[in-house]
Amino acid sequence: MASAASASEGKEPRTERGRKTLRAILDAAALEFGEKGFHEGSVSGITRRAGVALGSFYTYFDSKDAVFRALVRDMSAQVRDHVAPAIRAAPDGIAAERAGLERFIGFVRAHKEIYRIIDEAEFVDPESFHAHYATTAERIHARLRAAADRGEVRGDVGEAHAWAIMGMNVFLGLRFGVWEEDRLPEAIAGEIAEFLRHGLAPRG
Amino acid sequence: MASAASASEGKEPRTERGRKTLRAILDAAALEFGEKGFHEGSVSGITRRAGVALGSFYTYFDSKDAVFRALVRDMSAQVRDHVAPAIRAAPDGIAAERAGLERFIGFVRAHKEIYRIIDEAEFVDPESFHAHYATTAERIHARLRAAADRGEVRGDVGEAHAWAIMGMNVFLGLRFGVWEEDRLPEAIAGEIAEFLRHGLAPRG
Structure with a gap:
């Protein structure tokens, strides 16, 4: 039983598709921050790796x-x-x-x-x-x-x-x-x- | 037998007074970076804590x-x-x-x-x-x-x-x-x- 990945407060996904996007963003964030560190890492780097639009990122998270x-x-x-x-x-x-x-x-x-x-x-x-x-x-x-x-x-x-x-x-x-x-x-x-x-x- | 603290290459102190200044700078740097972290810490914060002039810092170190x-x-x-x-x-x-x-x-x-x-x-x-x-x-x-x-x-x-x-x-x-x-x-x-x-x- 995997833990549910969590979005910013009030931004939890309500659909299976939303949960998959959230998962893709977190996996991309792990690569982005793991490679570049927090300071050099960027939201655009995360969305590029995840293959999602910038708007999708802010659907689930408030900020970097x-x-x-x-x-x-x-x-x-x-x-x-x-x-x-x-x-x-x-x-x-x-x-x-x-x-x-x-x-x-x-x-x-x-x-x-x-x-x-x-x-x-x-x-x-x-x-x-x-x-x-x-x-x-x-x-x-x-x-x-x-x-x-x-x-x-x-x-x-x-x-x-x-x-x-x-x-x-x-x-x-x-x-x-x-x-x-x-x-x-x-x-x-x-x-x-x-x-x-x-x-x-x-x-x- | 304490290890000699080391300055930037070619900037090693040659006098006892110089070694004391270098030691004071390193001790101040430990407090500055320990408290603020590397990114927020500054050379001027270090010299202020050490009570030495900015010029003294650059006598021993090239940079933050x-x-x-x-x-x-x-x-x-x-x-x-x-x-x-x-x-x-x-x-x-x-x-x-x-x-x-x-x-x-x-x-x-x-x-x-x-x-x-x-x-x-x-x-x-x-x-x-x-x-x-x-x-x-x-x-x-x-x-x-x-x-x-x-x-x-x-x-x-x-x-x-x-x-x-x-x-x-x-x-x-x-x-x-x-x-x-x-x-x-x-x-x-x-x-x-x-x-x-x-x-x-x-x-x-």
Whole structure:
């Protein structure tokens, strides 16, 4: 179940065709901002890439700022939706983190622009930047707590462990997803999962 | 032994007084860019904060771009120099990572602007951004390999572990250094060191 992409307030599309145009604009915005950055990127560059008229853009978004903010939330939701099914299907807490990391590196390879966009949000849209990492850490924390309740990881697993895992994933994605694809995502995820399994093992 | 701060090429200070002025300019640049970001920050804002004349600025730097590039390298060197003695004094590899993380969070609390500056380098000065993380990961990797040779951590410890540790440190610094100072750096470092000790323990 993919998250619905969101337009500026009061500009949500009401038809399937409208939703497709909105999706095309957001995908084009990811390429435009990913390649040129926020300051050099332009609304006309986005509409050209999307193959839509300038008027269509303003049907859904108020400004360049507005589409950037929508894009940050959209990429955050896309990566969450991409990893979620693999995490849910995993047999235990460590296997869930393993599956999540493997899927994440795969997503990054197909959407290398995600780093530039989320990172630039620190400057262009600090609220979305903060929300992206705060909610990601909360999700990991909740998964770890559930795994602790099932006795799969140590009982005192906490917020610092969740932030540590998020940080690992972000930098492993940067190194093995964006910078160089010299190793298989499953190999990286397997190595890190073993590290987590021992590092977070229940204490006797 | 602090790293010498560097001016634009051919503009290195030759006197102690010159080196002090250069240091004042770099410290002022950290505040100016940390607060306003690269685009909104200005050379006149830097000279005002440093209490030096505009001419002094151009004695050492060619441009706003040049001082930003020098600042990224300078912050990278400062953090390295700040953590290095504690790492060198540690009795083993895991204790070294623990000491490094504790000192890093402390450094971040005193220099919260480091995140904005290093992160903005991704857009303003990608080469320094790349160099900062590549060399940091290499240093961690070398420490882990040395610890493996001494039998303190598993023999197959590698680059992915080094990137994982760097990522943890960056995000723990963001959460517990920049965002909120609600826990002691030594408590975070102790918790993470235990995680590393078990996660990287030599396999029998």
